[in-house]
Amino acid sequence: MKVELTVNGESRLTEVEPRKSLLDCLRDNFNLNGAHAGCEHGVCGACTVLVDGQPVRSCLMFAVQADGYAITTIEGLTPAPGELSVIQDAFCETHGMQCGYCTPAMVLTAHALLQRNAAPTREEIVESISGNICRCTGYGQIVEAIALAADRLSRANAPQGGAVR
Amino acid sequence: MTVQTKPPAPASATDDWAFAKFGIGQPVPRTEDPVLVQGQGRYTDDLQLPGQAHAVVVRSTHAHGVIRGIDTAAARAMPGVLGIYTAADLAAYGTLKCGVPLKNRDGSEMKKPLRPALAGDKVRFVGDPVAIVVAETLLQAKDAAEAVGVTIDPLPAVTLASAAAKPGAPQLFEDVPGNVALDYHYGDSEKVAAAFAQAAHVTKLSMRNTRLIVAAMEPRSAVGVYDKAREHWTLHSASQGVFGLKGQLVDILKAPPEKVRILTGHVGGSFGMKATVYPEYVGILHASRMLGRPVKWTDDRSGSFVSDHHGRDHEVTGELALDKDGHFLAVRLTSFANMGAFLATVGPLAGTLNAVKNVASVYRTPLLEVSAKCMFTNTTHVSAYRGAGRPEGNYYMERLIDAAATEMGLDRLALRRKNHIRPSQIPYSASSGMTYDSGDFPAIFKEAIDKADIKGFAARKRDSRKRGKLRGLGIGCYLEVTAPPNKEMGGIRFEPNGDVTIITGTLDYGQGHAAPFAQVLSAQLGIPFHRIRLLQGDSDELIAGGGTGGSRSITASGAAIVEASAKVIEQGKAIASHVLEASASDIEFDKGRFVIAGTDRAIGIMELAEKIRGGLQLPAGEPQSLDVKHASESVPSAFPNGCHVAEVEIDPDTGVVEVVTYSSVNDFGNLINPLLVEGQVHGGVLQGIGQALMENVCYDSDGQILSGSFMDYAMPRAHHAPPIGFVSHPVPAKTNPLGTKGCGEAGCAGALTSVMNAIVDALSVYGIRHIDMPASPARVWTAIQAAKQGAA
Ligand code: FES
Ligand code: FES
Numbered sequence: 042m043k044v045e046l047t048v049n050g051e052s053r054l055t056e057v058e059p060r061k062s063l064l065d066c067l068r069d070n071f072n073l074n075g076a077h078a079g080c081e082h083g084v085c086g087a088c089t090v091l092v093d094g095q096p097v098r099s100c101l102m103f104a105v106q107a108d109g110y111a112i113t114t115i116e117g118l119t120p121a122p123g124e125l126s127v128i129q130d131a132f133c134e135t136h137g138m139q140c141g142y143c144t145p146a147m148v149l150t151a152h153a154l155l156q157r158n159a160a161p162t163r164e165e166i167v168e169s170i171s172g173n174i175c176r177c178t179g180y181g182q183i184v185e186a187i188a189l190a191a192d193r194l195s196r197a198n199a200p201q202g203g204a205v206r
Numbered sequence: 207m208t209v210q211t212k213p214p215a216p217a218s219a220t221d222d223w224a225f226a227k228f229g230i231g232q233p234v235p236r237t238e239d240p241v242l243v244q245g246q247g248r249y250t251d252d253l254q255l256p257g258q259a260h261a262v263v264v265r266s267t268h269a270h271g272v273i274r275g276i277d278t279a280a281a282r283a284m285p286g287v288l289g290i291y292t293a294a295d296l297a298a299y300g301t302l303k304c305g306v307p308l309k310n311r312d313g314s315e316m317k318k319p320l321r322p323a324l325a326g327d328k329v330r331f332v333g334d335p336v337a338i339v340v341a342e343t344l345l346q347a348k349d350a351a352e353a354v355g356v357t358i359d360p361l362p363a364v365t366l367a368s369a370a371a372k373p374g375a376p377q378l379f380e381d382v383p384g385n386v387a388l389d390y391h392y393g394d395s396e397k398v399a400a401a402f403a404q405a406a407h408v409t410k411l412s413m414r415n416t417r418l419i420v421a422a423m424e425p426r427s428a429v430g431v432y433d434k435a436r437e438h439w440t441l442h443s444a445s446q447g448v449f450g451l452k453g454q455l456v457d458i459l460k461a462p463p464e465k466v467r468i469l470t471g472h473v474g475g476s477f478g479m480k481a482t483v484y485p486e487y488v489g490i491l492h493a494s495r496m497l498g499r500p501v502k503w504t505d506d507r508s509g510s511f512v513s514d515h516h517g518r519d520h521e522v523t524g525e526l527a528l529d530k531d532g533h534f535l536a537v538r539l540t541s542f543a544n545m546g547a548f549l550a551t552v553g554p555l556a557g558t559l560n561a562v563k564n565v566a567s568v569y570r571t572p573l574l575e576v577s578a579k580c581m582f583t584n585t586t587h588v589s590a591y592r593g594a595g596r597p598e599g600n601y602y603m604e605r606l607i608d609a610a611a612t613e614m615g616l617d618r619l620a621l622r623r624k625n626h627i628r629p630s631q632i633p634y635s636a637s638s639g640m641t642y643d644s645g646d647f648p649a650i651f652k653e654a655i656d657k658a659d660i661k662g663f664a665a666r667k668r669d670s671r672k673r674g675k676l677r678g679l680g681i682g683c684y685l686e687v688t689a690p691p692n693k694e695m696g697g698i699r700f701e702p703n704g705d706v707t708i709i710t711g712t713l714d715y716g717q718g719h720a721a722p723f724a725q726v727l728s729a730q731l732g733i734p735f736h737r738i739r740l741l742q743g744d745s746d747e748l749i750a751g752g753g754t755g756g757s758r759s760i761t762a763s764g765a766a767i768v769e770a771s772a773k774v775i776e777q778g779k780a781i782a783s784h785v786l787e788a789s790a791s792d793i794e795f796d797k798g799r800f801v802i803a804g805t806d807r808a809i810g811i812m813e814l815a816e817k818i819r820g821g822l823q824l825p826a827g828e829p830q831s832l833d834v835k836h837a838s839e840s841v842p843s844a845f846p847n848g849c850h851v852a853e854v855e856i857d858p859d860t861g862v863v864e865v866v867t868y869s870s871v872n873d874f875g876n877l878i879n880p881l882l883v884e885g886q887v888h889g890g891v892l893q894g895i896g897q898a899l900m901e902n903v904c905y906d907s908d909g910q911i912l913s914g915s916f917m918d919y920a921m922p923r924a925h926h927a928p929p930i931g932f933v934s935h936p937v938p939a940k941t942n943p944l945g946t947k948g949c950g951e952a953g954c955a956g957a958l959t960s961v962m963n964a965i966v967d968a969l970s971v972y973g974i975r976h977i978d979m980p981a982s983p984a985r986v987w988t989a990i991q992a993a994k995q996g997a998a
Contacts, residue, residue, distance in 0.1 A: 058345060065344075074252040075245020077474070079423045080507040084916035087423055115245035125240060133239040136885045140716030141242030142423040142474030148243060167924045174916070176423050176475050177716045179888030179953075180924040 044108050048073070049117025057104045064088040066104035067114060075115035075145040079174065086173030089146035090114050096146075096153045096172075115145035118152060127197070128152055128190040137186030139177035146173050151187045159195055163188065228735035230725050230944075233881035236718040238472075247472040250427040250444055251504045258429065259288055261490050261503040262347040264337040264354045265512065266329035269363035269584040269909020270376060273327060276337055277355035284353060286346030288497050291338045293326030296492055300458040302483060304549035308558060311391035311577070317382045319582075321548040323458075323488035329358060330378055330547035331584050332911055333512025338489035340501055363584035363909030367542035368521050370581045378547060378582040385582040387545050390558040393538075393575030393637075401536035401573050405527035409610040414978040415598050417519035417544065417903040419511060419919055420591050422715075424474020426514060427504035430490035434498060439466045439491055444473040446481035447753020448745040449695075449711045454483040454551070459491065470743035473715035477893070478590030479514050480715065481755060482551040486513070511914045516903060517591020519544035520557050520578075520598060526606040532616050534625050536573035537565060539602060543580045543588075550589030554580045560595025563638045563687040567603050568647040568847055569625040574637040584909040590755065592893055596686040597955035604682050604959035608966065609975055619655065622683060626651060640687055642845050643940045645873060650935050651683065654849035654871040657933060666853065675855040677866075678968025682959025685847035688948045689756020691840030695748050696766030697741075698727070698774055698834045700815040706733050709741045709835075710766060711751015712759040717886060717950065719759060722878040726764050726944065730771035731811055732798015750837035757846065757948030760878060764944040766838035773836055774811075777829035782809055784824060785817060844939045846947040848872035850891070850956030852928075854964040861987030863899055863965055869931035870956055875939040875947035883949045884932045890953020891930055896922035897954075898961040902980050920982075973997065 045054050048071060055070045062081075067073045067090070079087030081100045088100040091113035118126055128151050131137065138144040147170060154161060154169040161169070166187045167180075175183065228234050241247060278290040301320040308316055325334045337354055341347035362376045369375060370385040378385055402408055428443035439459055445451045448468040456466050473480060490501040505513060522541040529535055543557025557578045566574055607625075611618035626647045627634050634642040663679050670677035697709030708723050724738035741747055752762055775795045782800035783790040786807055794803050801808040809817075815832055824830055850870040856863050870887060877883050900920035904912040913919040938945030958979070965981045966974065972993035977985065 060345070068252075072254070073245075074249075077249070077424065078251070078504075078506075079425075080916050082507065082915060082917065085423065085507075085921075119244055125243065129240075129243040132243050133235050136235065136239075136718075136881050138239060138242055138716075139718065139885060139889060140422070140424065140473060140475040141238070141247045142249065142716075144242055145245040167927075170924045172923075174423060174921050174923060176421055176477070176893070176921070177889045178885060179890075179892035179930065180927045181888045181930055182885055184924065 042105065044105050046104070046107055046112060047110070048112045049114060059103065059105055061104050062100050063102040063104045063107045064099035067099060073114050073116050077142055077145065079142070087143050087146050089149050089173065091149055091153055094153060094156060096150045113149070115149060118148065127193050128155065128187070131186040131190035131193065135182045135186040135189055137178065137183045143173055143175040147175065147183055151190065154187070155191055155194060159191065161191055228725055228728055230729045230878050232725065232879065234721045234725060234879055235881065236721045238718065238720055249424055249472050249474050250429065250442055253429050253442055253502070255429060255431065255500040258500040258502050259340050259342060259497060260344040260347045261338050261340045261493060261501050262351040263335045263486055263503065263509065264339060264351050264356065266325065266332060266334040266336055266356070266358065268329055268358045268360045269332050271329050271358035271360040273325065273329060273336065274357040274359055278337065281339060281350040281353040284346065284350045286342035287350045288340045288342065289493055290354065291489060291493060292336065293322055293324040296323050296488060299323065299488055299492070300460055302458065302485065303551070304553055305551050306554045308388055308390060308554060310389045316388040318549055319379045319382060323485035331586055332909060333586055334547065335485050338493060340493045340497065365583050365585050365905040365909050367519070367544035367581035367583055370583045371542060371579060376584070378584065382582060386579055387549055387582055388554050388558070388580040390578040390580065392562045393573070395575060398536045398538055398573045398575040402525065402527045402538070405535050406530035407528045407610065407614050409526045409606050409613055411524050411605055411609055411976050413522045413524060413602060413605060415518045415520040415522060415601070416897055416901065416979045417588070418517040418591055418897055418901050419903060420477050420479035420514055420517055421921060422475030422477060422479055425505040425507060425510045426480060426484065428487050428490060429500055429502045430487065430494040431500045432491060432495035437465055440469065441487055441491060442469045443487060444476065444480040444715065445470045445713060446476055446715060446755055447711050447713045447751050448743055449748045449751025450481070450753045451483060452745040458483060458488055468745040470713060476715035477592045478517070478594055478755060481590070481753065484513070507916065508914060512586050512911060515550050515587050515589040516546065517588065518598065519588050522602055524602040524606050526610055528610055528614065532614060532621050532624050534569055534571045537571050537603065537606070538575045539565060541578045543578050544583055544585065545580050546583060546585045546587035548587045550587040552594065553587060553589045556590065556595035556598065561599045563640055564596045564599030565603050566636050566638055567600050567685040568627055568683050569603070570627050571637055585905060592890060593951040593954045594756065596951055597894065597958050600684040600955045601958040601962065604963060605976065608963050612970065612975060618681065622651065622681065623648065640843070644937045645845060645847055646937050647847060650847065650871050650873055651849050653933065653935055654851055654869065657871060657931060658851035658869045670855050674857070676858055676968040676971065677853060677855050678964040678966070679851065679853050680960040680962065680964030680967055682850045682956050682963060684952060684955035684959060685845055686757065686951060686955055688761065688844045688846065689758040690843055692752025692762065693750040693837050693840055694752050694762040694766040695750040696763070696770030696836045696838055697747065698770050700832050702819060704816065705737050705739050707739045707741050708767060709747050710763040711748050712754045712763045713742045714754060714759070717759070718882050719763070722760060722882060723763060723767060725878050726767050727771065730768060731774060733811060749835055757950040760946045761841050761844055761942050761948055764878070764946055765841045765942050766836065768943045769838045770834045770836040773834040774832050777832055777834065778811060778814060780829050781818065781824060781832070782814055785809055785814065785822070842941040844875065844941065844947040846872070846874050846949060846952050848952060848956060850960040852960035852964045854961065854968055856965070856968045856986060858990055861983035861985070861990065863981050863986060865895055865928045865961055868928045871933045871935050872949070872952060873935050873937050873947065874949040874952070875936055876945040877934055877936065878944070878946065880934060883934070886949045887932050887953045888930050890951060891957040892922050892927050894954040894957025895926060895961055898958055898979050898981060899926065900980050900982055
């Protein structure tokens with residue numbers, strides 16, 4: 042059947058079987074390969090995308106269910122071609138990834154966290170990514186990346202000459 | 207988190223800012239990260255080749271049984287189905303092989319039953335592949351796979367290695383009596399027995415080294431392409447080095463080497479698991495040949511739980527003999543190692559040779575004996591998982607030492623100090639047959655004890671008690687013997703666009719080799735870091751390659767790059783002599799420039815490369831380019847070592863264990879890139895904590911896997927990770943040009959040992975002297991209740 046999905050601000054029409062997951066649709070139909078299949082049963086978080094700004098497991102959502110929502114994938118997070126977001130940049134700086142398979146989902150999850158909580162504690166950062174499995178990094182440098190990004194964003198947003206937390 | 211490093215002087219010292227920033231020992235961020243962080247990594251499943259068809263594997267749902275029939279008629283008639291292949295279709299190909307050359311204790315050959323890609327007569331584990339279904343779309347292939355009828359007469363199954371050794375146990379292979387693949391023995395039994403007989407004290411522990419799922423986050427995936435016109439096979443697949451994988455595939459396909467090519471893109475983790483040929487690869491390559499189209503197969507997670515090889519799974523009795531003062535006299539391991547239903551490529555290694563090499567660790571242990579029965583069982587095959595016997599060997603020793611200290615009323619720190627090999631004894635010939643070339647174990651131990659503030663532990667313990675928690679502190683010393691020598695390629699190619707490509711046969715599956723290898727090359731040749739690329743995943747480019755594994759990459763590829771650089775310099779001198787109009791013997795290479803000795807006339811290496819690209823005319827007989835294809839002589843094993851200290855808190859009411867502090871001091875020799883080394887330690891430590899606290903593969907009595915998804919198999923998550931202190935205390939290796947030792951597996955070794963020792967320390971208030979991994983809440987709580995009842 043036909044669905045019309047809004048992905049990264051663009052409206053896209055495509056043909057899917059009703060049983061096709063949003064994850065498979067993004068990957069197969071739109072060639073957006075940044076969302077990864079890690080378990081297909083909603084436990085690892087590797088397939089995370091943002092649906093109306095909230096992290097959602099795209100393996101647990103059918104493509105047809107996503108009609109009418111604004112979907113953001115990792116490909117839509119980069120501010121401009123050749124540029125990285127502050128969060129992406131922080132991940133590179135702190136060595137917040139090894140194989141990179143969990144990384145797009147981690148970055149999107151962090152993005153959603155910092156949207157709703159600009160100054161998270163370490164515990165809050167850990168809590169926010171506790172649904173995302175990373176087998177490589179031991180998480181320490183991911184937590185560090187998110188903390189660094191939060192710090193940078195809050196400085197950037199601080200009023201001129203104003204105090205920084 | 208503290209990073210303290212003592213960077214060595216760069217191989218080619220220079221004041222240039224760029225060299226300082228990207229030199230050896232600098233924490234240079236990885237060059238692949240901007241790609242990966244944007245979701246632009248190219249993992250195998252991201253490939254969409256024109257005309258590609260999709261494969262799904264039909265697997266046995268029985269752990270053991272005789273195949274009576276495979277009915278594919280209904281499936282063949284389903285929409286989109288292109289072909290269905292069973293064992294008979296693959297009969298012309300070779301079998302998957304075990305490459306471990308060990309012998310039985312009586313000198314006879316070990317048993318290596320042939321493993322065809324698809325099971326034909328019998329199935330031997332849940333997940334054993336019996337057919338491959340190929341269709342136009344993945345969903346069509348899945349539907350058709352469900353319609354394939356496999357009739358199996360079930361047989362009784364056995365899943366535990368020690369149970370498979372019992373009389374009357376189900377037999378997996380007619381020609382393997384008693385299910386014993388290998389009856390391994392190392393050491394002088396008589397001398398060891400005499401040492402035990404004389405000992406003032408003998409400590410004995412039986413220890414279960416849990417079976418684990420490797421669980422790389424990227425499931426295995428492959429695309430097979432057969433080109434009929436060229437009679438040529440291409441396999442796109444994850445790997446840990448394309449050279450070795452190609453060798454295996456050439457053997458199975460019975461094809462000339464030049465007719466087989468392996469291409470590996472980004473790899474989403476592997477930890478030993480994706481190194482070898484798997485049955486699915488043979489199946490899709492055959493399907494591609496039959497159909498004339500590329501065929502892709504990607505595992506789903508349920509599939510990978512049974513189809514990827516598992517790790518560990520040893521049942522071990524460890525014994526340590528000590529004299530009255532606590533000097534170690536001998537250590538003896540007697541074990542069953544579970545091989546699963548087939549021998550994996552390096553399956554028997556962990557429980558045998560690697561146990562031998564690693565158990566004695568940093569301690570003077572004059573005598574050593576290891577007996578291991580490698581057993582077939584009705585389970586997924588078992589092979590290398592992060593450490594492959596190294597963390598296990600260290601774990602047995604560290605547990606024995608703590609137990610011995612408790613039994614003899616000795617201080618566990620003092621007991622370790624007493625037995626440490628001293629720097630004055632190095633080079634040290636260990637009872638494993640290894641010669642340690644370098645190391646300062648007492649100094650590292652002292653630093654680790656200081657860093658962990660062991661003096662403050664009593665106060666922390668009191669504080670925990672006030673909160674109703676038991677606190678324990680554990681020490682884990684480790685020394686690992688990295689993978690044995692292998693030839694490695696060091697290729698250096700000056701590209702038309704001015705970039706310089708390093709070509710090597712190791713392959714990173716997340717470690718990040720591009721930056722550190724570029725740091726090495728930049729230091730050798732003065733090539734700007736940002737112009738250097740890494741090529742690792744194309745077998746057509748390689749003349750040698752040992753691949754990644756056993757913590758060997760920086761040492762092996764590093765040496766290959768250093769040696770290849772020397773050849774570039776030789777060629778460069780010859781070429782520069784024509785440009786500078788001087789004799790080659792008068793030309794020196796200094797900080798990236800070819801200089802006429804004693805003059806200021808010089809040409810930089812990049813400038814020289816540009817001239818060559820521009821068509822510089824060189825006489826015949828002279829090198830025509832700077833390019834080098836070099837295969838290095840092998841570099842000996844290195845001995846990374848260190849000491850980790852963990853503290854845990856246990857809630858006695860629930861049995862929940864939390865690792866609350868963690869610090870480590872490590873000797874990885876010279877560090878090329880401390881940022882990445884720290885990442886390796888973090889990842890290894892958390893995998894170790896995963897094994898210590900939660901990970902466990904369980905089978906029921908029929909051989910069904912009970913922990914077959916991430917719902918049932920616990921994986922460490924962010925809240926299980928304590929902040930990890932990392933300190934580098936380098937004692938450079940003397941056996942390779944960069945003085946590196948390797949760091950990939952050390953975290954596991956430090957964590958299994960320190961965390962389990964900390965747990966037993968905390969539980970010692972109940973008189974508990976050992977608990978097996980995983981120290982899950984249920985197991986800890988049960989142990990506490992049993993101890994309380996025993997005491998009552
Ligand atoms: S793939 Fe969706 S949660 Fe794992
Ligand atoms: S970086 Fe490999 S799974 Fe996270």
